[in-house]
Amino acid sequence: MTSRVDAGRFATTWLAPIIALLIAAIVGDVLILTFGQSPGAVYRLLLEGTWGNAYGFGQVLYKATTLTFTGLSVALGLRAGLFNIGAEGQLAAGGFAAAIAGLLLPAGTPVLLAAPFCMLAAFAGGGVVGAVPGALKARFGASEVIVTIMLNFIVLAFLNWIVATKLHVGESLHTPPINAGTLPRLSDVAHSFHGSAANATIILAIATAVAVGWFLFRTRAGYDLRATGLQPDAAEYGGISVPREHFRALTLAGALAGLGGVNYVLGYKQYYEEGFAAGSGFLGIAVALVGRNHPAGVPLAALLFATISQGGLAVNAIVPKQMVEVLTAVVIIAVAVTVPEVQRLVGAARRRVAA
Amino acid sequence: MSREPDARGLRPEARGTAESRATSHESPFLVATGIRKRFGAVEANRNANLEVARGEIHALVGENGAGKSTLMRILAGLHDPDGGTVTLDGRDVTGWNTRQAIDAGVGMVHQHFMLVPTLTVAENLVLGQEPRAGIRLDRAAAAAEVEALGRATGLVVAPNRLVSDLSVGEAQRVEVLKVLWRGAKLLILDEPTAVLSPPEVKDLWQVLRRLTSEGSTVVLITHKLDEVMEISDTVTVMRNGETIGRVATRDASPAAIAKMMVGRDVVLAGTDRPDAIGQRTEDLPSHGNSMGSDSIEHDLSGGEKSSVQSHLTPLSVLSVRDLNVPSGLGEHAVRGVSFEIRPGEIFGIAGVEGNGQSELVEAIAGLRTVSSGSIVLGTRDITVLDVRMRGDAGLSHIPEDRHRRGLVLDYPLEDNFILGRQHHFTRRGVLDRRAITANGADLVKSYDVRPPDARLPAGALSGGNQQKVVIAREMGREFSVLLASQPTRGVDVGAIEFIHAQIRAAAASGRGVLLVSADLVEVLALANRIAVMYDGRFACVLPRSEASPEVLGPYMTGLAGKVA
Numbered sequence: 001m002t003s004r005v006d007a008g009r010f011a012t013t014w015l016a017p018i019i020a021l022l023i024a025a026i027v028g029d030v031l032i033l034t035f036g037q038s039p040g041a042v043y044r045l046l047l048e049g050t051w052g053n054a055y056g057f058g059q060v061l062y063k064a065t066t067l068t069f070t071g072l073s074v075a076l077g078l079r080a081g082l083f084n085i086g087a088e089g090q091l092a093a094g095g096f097a098a099a100i101a102g103l104l105l106p107a108g109t110p111v112l113l114a115a116p117f118c119m120l121a122a123f124a125g126g127g128v129v130g131a132v133p134g135a136l137k138a139r140f141g142a143s144e145v146i147v148t149i150m151l152n153f154i155v156l157a158f159l160n161w162i163v164a165t166k167l168h169v170g171e172s173l174h175t176p177p178i179n180a181g182t183l184p185r186l187s188d189v190a191h192s193f194h195g196s197a198a199n200a201t202i203i204l205a206i207a208t209a210v211a212v213g214w215f216l217f218r219t220r221a222g223y224d225l226r227a228t229g230l231q232p233d234a235a236e237y238g239g240i241s242v243p244r245e246h247f248r249a250l251t252l253a254g255a256l257a258g259l260g261g262v263n264y265v266l267g268y269k270q271y272y273e274e275g276f277a278a279g280s281g282f283l284g285i286a287v288a289l290v291g292r293n294h295p296a297g298v299p300l301a302a303l304l305f306a307t308i309s310q311g312g313l314a315v316n317a318i319v320p321k322q323m324v325e326v327l328t329a330v331v332i333i334a335v336a337v338t339v340p341e342v343q344r345l346v347g348a349a350r351r352r353v354a355a
Numbered sequence: 356m357s358r359e360p361d362a363r364g365l366r367p368e369a370r371g372t373a374e375s376r377a378t379s380h381e382s383p384f385l386v387a388t389g390i391r392k393r394f395g396a397v398e399a400n401r402n403a404n405l406e407v408a409r410g411e412i413h414a415l416v417g418e419n420g421a422g423k424s425t426l427m428r429i430l431a432g433l434h435d436p437d438g439g440t441v442t443l444d445g446r447d448v449t450g451w452n453t454r455q456a457i458d459a460g461v462g463m464v465h466q467h468f469m470l471v472p473t474l475t476v477a478e479n480l481v482l483g484q485e486p487r488a489g490i491r492l493d494r495a496a497a498a499a500e501v502e503a504l505g506r507a508t509g510l511v512v513a514p515n516r517l518v519s520d521l522s523v524g525e526a527q528r529v530e531v532l533k534v535l536w537r538g539a540k541l542l543i544l545d546e547p548t549a550v551l552s553p554p555e556v557k558d559l560w561q562v563l564r565r566l567t568s569e570g571s572t573v574v575l576i577t578h579k580l581d582e583v584m585e586i587s588d589t590v591t592v593m594r595n596g597e598t599i600g601r602v603a604t605r606d607a608s609p610a611a612i613a614k615m616m617v618g619r620d621v622v623l624a625g626t627d628r629p630d631a632i633g634q635r636t637e638d639l640p641s642h643g644n645s646m647g648s649d650s651i652e653h654d655l656s657g658g659e660k661s662s663v664q665s666h667l668t669p670l671s672v673l674s675v676r677d678l679n680v681p682s683g684l685g686e687h688a689v690r691g692v693s694f695e696i697r698p699g700e701i702f703g704i705a706g707v708e709g710n711g712q713s714e715l716v717e718a719i720a721g722l723r724t725v726s727s728g729s730i731v732l733g734t735r736d737i738t739v740l741d742v743r744m745r746g747d748a749g750l751s752h753i754p755e756d757r758h759r760r761g762l763v764l765d766y767p768l769e770d771n772f773i774l775g776r777q778h779h780f781t782r783r784g785v786l787d788r789r790a791i792t793a794n795g796a797d798l799v800k801s802y803d804v805r806p807p808d809a810r811l812p813a814g815a816l817s818g819g820n821q822q823k824v825v826i827a828r829e830m831g832r833e834f835s836v837l838l839a840s841q842p843t844r845g846v847d848v849g850a851i852e853f854i855h856a857q858i859r860a861a862a863a864s865g866r867g868v869l870l871v872s873a874d875l876v877e878v879l880a881l882a883n884r885i886a887v888m889y890d891g892r893f894a895c896v897l898p899r900s901e902a903s904p905e906v907l908g909p910y911m912t913g914l915a916g917k918v919a
Contacts, residue, residue: 220781227763236722237760238774239743
């Protein structure tokens, strides 16, 4: 019986995204055919341009790294029953904080000291941005959806204002480069990755996913947070303060997105630049959705969306790049449709097993 | 909207006035044969049969999940059966839709009211088939029709009142009227008495008798055996989606029906028919129940030392003084309630739902803030403590709504067993999985939770077993006072037995129990002292020996009793 139940769980978790991908692939075929191209050729090109060579794969890894952080951020919020649409602003704030931290450090600070310091700054920077909707939600019951969306604009505009007026580097929209804390790139280890932005932040992303999983499923705080998300009334009955959980969850979600700023600032450009976060926050919602809000699913979903995104560049020669954006949207819609449906079917089967 | 004199008069064909039927054949009115219905992987009906004669009141009984509602929904056209046939008056109507069912005179009154609270009674009734004056709703005509129908059937409700202002009993009358207004000759009622006080139930029975005497037919879904015995002509029993049997009520006994429902002998212990068992005396219904009692002893022996502490602790285990609990803006749901519970006592609160019982219990449990008054547990004032601290101080709480409050349905049982006690299963902020699993396996076993797998999500269990999980969590630990709110709601007969035994055992070991139940029979069967709550106050507090449905009924409806 146990194994059948586990099989049921596996099916609810993974069957839906797989079916969604198949649907997306079919819609993609139709789209490609309308451009007069052969789907097989386009998909082959897409794969060759991403997983088929070291540079493309490196770019996929780099993009997946940022998406893992924003995906974890959205997933954590959803586990607490909250929709964090603010990962974009939190990511930017985290990157900015990391850049400031790197600027404050004296040049020549050893990386083992500087990098953690900058990471902490990124974590805190995102956390502060997440704490605002968290506090408003906990204190006044303000809708976190509205607050996080609007806060994106405020945060991005505020950071731009600082960069433009205080930390301006001539004829650019970025801060001066950091003095210390630069992370090694993948190409430093394996030369074939030369030119790609993939860097050591990947390790941080995986470690963060593991830590989030541990937090959610192994700690009491995680137990309280998930109970709040599933059934707030039951959580309250169980002695859990729902407002406190909401505050905690949004703050932590903001911090996770903020940590993603490390990838760009410490790993890639060594400075904060306007617009580096563009799109990553919103795509994080899709990543969380496809990754089933699970810390193991999120990195895989991040890889998927990173592949589609990078693949768009690869197939640009024969079909418009915008096609992959349509494909991304189809994946999201297909997941949104199939997940509840598949869940219902599998849930019914599980109930029968239990009965 | 003004009460225009009935200028337009009654429509002669005022629909639904249950015109007596022409020739009544000997052939049955409604026959369902070999009905099968599957929802995903769940087989709700396997071999369901039903035969209803014209003009009778037919009771359909069975435990929760026996498939009664599914069968009725098939008859009313809400579901298509996967197999089997339904005939009405000899005509094959298998798989019809609701429109066809209504047109053929089959109407269903659902367990949960389907009324629009912001509309008037008349507007609710005519909804979908409004009499019109031009393009406007002809309110006067609607009201007049409703009034005429009410007079004809004895279901009197003022047509121009807002549904939101109605009592539950009145709202139910409107539901029945609505079905009649659509011309129903066959009424299906799904657990109609769940929310009614005894006088309201009596009224409903009168209406149903009147309707059948005028040629209508009634199918009544219920799991209360006393209702079956009182009102029905024929009983059909279902179990596990199958029809087990059909008997004439006068040839059946409650015990026989209960046995058919559960599939084994059941000790009724006053839960279903107080007068049939002879449990109306003042002494507590005796301990010995067939199942579960041995496991209880195991669980409780570890708790407190002994039950002979009445000399040592003459004081109350729970004392509530002048409690006022706000409900909404400026309103008070609980007004100046005071009571004490002594060790070993079961204090029952009866009353129609919505009179402040829920708010009172939630205030004691710490889920609602009080505006004044005090709550003392043993010797400790807990009025301002939070939920967790109250739990640690010895308060256990079986909440009225286990799906909303009592369980996290997606959590495995073992995680549900620690809800409210997480901090006792944590080391340095990390959950102690080994202890949680051991605790889960232990409780599943000693409280006979089925299936016995603590890793299943709580949502996968039947209602009775879910309630066992809540009870295991709240009673499988040390506590001095148990708040039991609607402890057997939606639970099957076998589990009711078990839960009642547990509550009695808790009292027998010197703990105090506050029992709140809308089921008067349950309160009478368990409590030593009974209060009736009406409009936020205790309308009366009586020892069990002075209480009976007849005595308590008037208090429940507010007809008797000023606050003492």
